[in-house]
Amino acid sequence: MLVDGKSWRTIWPGEDGKSVEIIDQTRLPFELVTVRLEQLEDAARAITEMLVRGAPLIGATAAYGFWLGIRDCADDVRMQAAAKQLIACRPTAVNLRWAVDRMQAVLAPLAPEQRAQAARAEADRIAEEDVATNAAIGRHGLALIRAVWERKRETVQILTHCNAGWLATVDWGTALAPVYAAQEAGIPLHVFVDETRPRNQGASLTAWELGKAGIPHHLLADNAGGHLMQHGKIDLCIVGSDRTTASGDVCNKIGTYLKALAAKANGVPFYVALPGSTVDWTLSDGVAQIPIEERSADEVLTIQGQAEDGRVLRLRLAPETTPACNPAFDVTPADLVTGIITERGVCPASRAGLAARFPEQARP
C-alpha cells in the first residue's frame, strides 16, 4: 500500500538477510515506526503484544519467527520448541497454527543443515501468497460492491468492524481488499468504521489506513451501527475473520456478532472476507469450540490517546476498584452471514459452500 507516496507492507525480510522488519502497530495512528525482529523471541513478543495483529499477518509473522528460531540450530528438538512457543502466543487466530504447521511440514523431511534456508524461502512464500490471496479476495468482493453501485447509482455505504485492512495482512487486507478494489475501479464509496473498543483497531488502524488511501469514511461509536442500519444508511457490512469453522460460523473481533444481528434484523447483507487459511476444518460449532482470547482488563478500564501537546497517554475510564472482563472475539453463527468472500470466490457460509471452494481441505 502507498502511504504518503511510499510503498509499504506490514512485514518484510531485513536487508541484512538475518532479520525481519515490521510496522509497530501499537504506535499507530500517531507514528509510523518500524521494528526489527532478530530472533524467535522478538517475533513471539510482537505477536503477543500486538505490534503485529490480524489473523493473516500473525500467520506470516509466525512463519518468519519460525525461521528466526531455527536459523542457527534446526534439529527436531529446536523445531518443536519453536512451534510450541509461537502457537502459544495468541489462541484465537487459526492462521498462526496454520503457518507453523506448514513450516513444520515443509522442513521436517529435510536434513537439519538444509532447514534454515528452506524456512526462509517458505516464510517468503507464505507472505507473497498472502498478498496474492488478498488481491483475489478484493476482486471477488468488488463484484458485490459493483452490484450495489449498479443498482442504486449512489455512493455505496459500507460498514466494517475492527481492522481487516492491509495492516491485518501482509498487504491489501481481507475485508478492505474489496474496498480498495472498488476505489481503483472508480466506484464511489464511503466506509463507516466501528471504533472497536477496547483496543480501538477501527479508530487507530482502519481510519488511518482509509485516510492514507483517500477513501471517504466516518468513524462510528461501536453502538451506532444498528441505528444506521435501521435508517437505511448501510448497503452492506464487510468484516474479516480470525477463525471460521468448516460449517461457516465466523469468529471475529468482539462486537461483530451484534453487528450481524442488527444486519439480519434490518435486511442488510453481511459478508465476511477471509482467506482459506482462516478456515479451521477441524471445527463445526464455532460458539462451543473456538477458543476466545481473554485479554487484560486494563484494555477495557483505560484508553490510549494523544494529548494536545502531542504526548501519547493512557487514561483510566472507570473507578480504580472496578473490575472488567475482556473477551477479545465473538462468534457469528453461519445463519447470520450472507456470504463468505474467499480468494476462490464468494460462497454461502455453510459446510457445502466452503467445501465447494476448498475441496482439497474439506473433511467428510
Ligand code: MRU
Ligand atoms: O486482535 P486483533 O487485532 O489481532 O484482531 C484481528 C482483527 O483485526 C479482526 O478480528 C479482523 O477482523 C480479522 S483479521 C483480518
